[in-house]
Amino acid sequence: xxxxxxxxxxxxxxxxxxxxxxxxxxxxxxxxxxxxxxxxxxxxxxxxxxxxxxxxxxxxxxxxxxxxxxxxxxxxxxxxxxxxxxxxxxxxxxxxxxxxxxxxxxxxxxxxxxxxxxxxxxxxxxxxxxxxxxxxxxxxxxxxxxxxxxxxxxxxxxxxxxxxxxxxxxxxxxxxxxxxxxxxxxxxxxxxxxxxxxxxxxxxxxxxxxxxxxxxxxxxxxxxxxxxxxxxxxxxxxxxxxxxxxxxxxx
Numbered sequence: 657x658x659x660x661x662x663x664x665x666x667x668x669x670x671x672x673x674x675x676x677x678x679x680x681x682x683x684x685x686x687x688x689x690x691x692x693x694x695x696x697x698x699x700x701x702x703x704x705x706x707x708x709x710x711x712x713x714x715x716x717x718x719x720x721x722x723x724x725x726x727x728x729x730x731x732x733x734x735x736x737x738x739x740x741x742x743x744x745x746x747x748x749x750x751x752x753x754x755x756x757x758x759x760x761x762x763x764x765x766x767x768x769x770x771x772x773x774x775x776x777x778x779x780x781x782x783x784x785x786x787x788x789x790x791x792x793x794x795x796x797x798x799x800x801x802x803x804x805x806x807x808x809x810x811x812x813x814x815x816x817x818x819x820x821x822x823x824x825x826x827x828x829x830x831x832x833x834x835x836x837x838x839x840x841x842x843x844x845x846x847x848x849x850x851x852x853x854x855x856x857x858x859x860x861x862x863x864x865x866x867x868x869x870x871x872x873x874x875x876x877x878x879x880x881x882x883x884x885x886x887x888x889x890x891x892x893x894x895x896x897x898x899x900x901x902x903x904x905x906x907x
Contacts, residue, residue: 658859658860658862658884659690659691659692659862659884660690660691660692660878660884660885661691661692661694661818661862661864661884661885662691662692662693662694662864662885662886662888662901662902663693663694663695663696663717663745663747663779663818663820663864663885663886663887663888663892664694664695664696664888664891664892664893664898665696665719665747665750665866665887665888665889665892666695666696666697666698666701666719666892666893667698667719667752667889668698669698669893670697670698670701670893671700671701672700672701672704675697675701675704675705675708676704676705676708678695678893678895679695679704679705679708679709679712679714680708681895681896682695682714682895682898682899683709683712683713683714685895685896685899685902686713686714686899686902686903687712687713688713689713689902689903690905691885691902692715692885693713693714693715693902694714694715694716694717694744694745694779695709695714695715695716695717695892696716696717696718696719696745696746696747696779697716697717697718697719698719699718699719699733702716702718702738702741702743703741706741706742706743715744715745716742716743716744716745717743717744717745717746717747717777717779718733718738718743718745718746718747719746719747719750720733720746720747720748720750720753721733721734721735721737721738721746721748721767721770721771721776722734722735722767722770723735723763723766723767723769723770724770725770735767735770735771735773735774735776736774738774738776739774739775739776743776744776744777745776745777745778745779745818746767746771746776746777746778746779747778747779747781747820747887748764748767748768748771748778748779748780748781748805749763749764749767749780749781749782749801749805750781750822751781751783751822751824751827752827755824761800761801761804761805762804764780764801764804764805765804765805765806765807765808768780768805768806768809768817769808769809772809772813772816777816777818778817778818779818779819779820779864779887780805780806780817780818780819780820781819781820781822781866781887782797782798782801782802782805782819782820782821782822782845783797783798783801783821783822783823783824783827783866783867784797784798784823784824784825785824785825786824786825789823789825794823794841795841795844798821798841798844798845799844799845799847799848802819802845802848802849803848803852805819806849806852806853811853811854811856811857814849814853814857814861815857815860815861817861817862818861818862818863818864819845819861819862819863819864820863820864820865820866820887821838821841821842821845821863821864821865821866822865822866822867822887823838823841823867825867826867826868827866827867827868827889828868828889828890829868830868831867831868832867832868832869832873832877833865833867835873835876835877835880835883836880838865838867838877838880838883839880839881839882839883842863842865842882842883843881843882845863846858846861846863846882849861862884862885863882863883863884864883864884864885864886864887865877865878865883865885865886865887866886866887866888866889868889868890869886869887869888869889869891869901870891870897870901871891871897871900871901871904871907874886874900874901874904874907875904875905875907878904878905879904879905886901888901
């Protein structure tokens with residue numbers, strides 16, 4: 657049985673004092689839950705989140721990183737830098753990075769390999785646009801993104817990868833894929849992993865859903881056959897709401 661993994665992606669929100677208060681408020685609300693709880697914070701909040709999440713079951717992740725160890729990359733942060741301060745997870749290839757900052761399948765793959773080199777746990781995002789979905793290309797897009805992201809990884813590395821299926825048309829729009837549509841898309845991703853890496857790997861890999869996840873739809877989404885939790889955007893900015901998503905099975 658795969659464990660549920662529920663990650664909050666704060667995006668470009670939360671000043672350090674707000675991040676500290678959030679962690680303090682969230683910790684008692686998610687104590688002893690079965691799911692893995694992750695907060696992916698902006699770079700400027702990471703040190704504070706790591707300090708205040710000590711002795712809790714909250715894990716801390718970054719929202720992006722470069723694939724090089726060091727060099728003339730002004731404004732970038734390396735995997736080694738994240739690892740050095742104790743970061744555990746990192747989001748790679750979010751649709752906003754692909755859309756606004758020219759992230760490609762090639763750079764996603766490089767970042768994924770670089771994350772594993774230093775022992776970071778990657779959360780790799782895949783998803784189709786509304787135009788691609790309406791053209792009937794959704795499955796083709798997400799399976800291609802999955803295949804290219806994982807290219808060259810070992811079976812053990814693929815097992816340790818978290819994939820987040822985030823239909824771009826559902827991110828921050830209030831629109832959510834139906835639980836059936838989301839589960840079918842994730843089944844297609846899992847089938848692609850099985851085709852390349854075998855059934856055992858496909859059965860172990862964690863695949864989340866992201867796209868306007870909230871407490872009112874979390875249970876319906878997370879109790880399907882193949883959805884292993886969520887990558888939560890706006891709803892992760894409120895401790896009470898996020899804790900209800902984490903405790904979806906108690907609703």
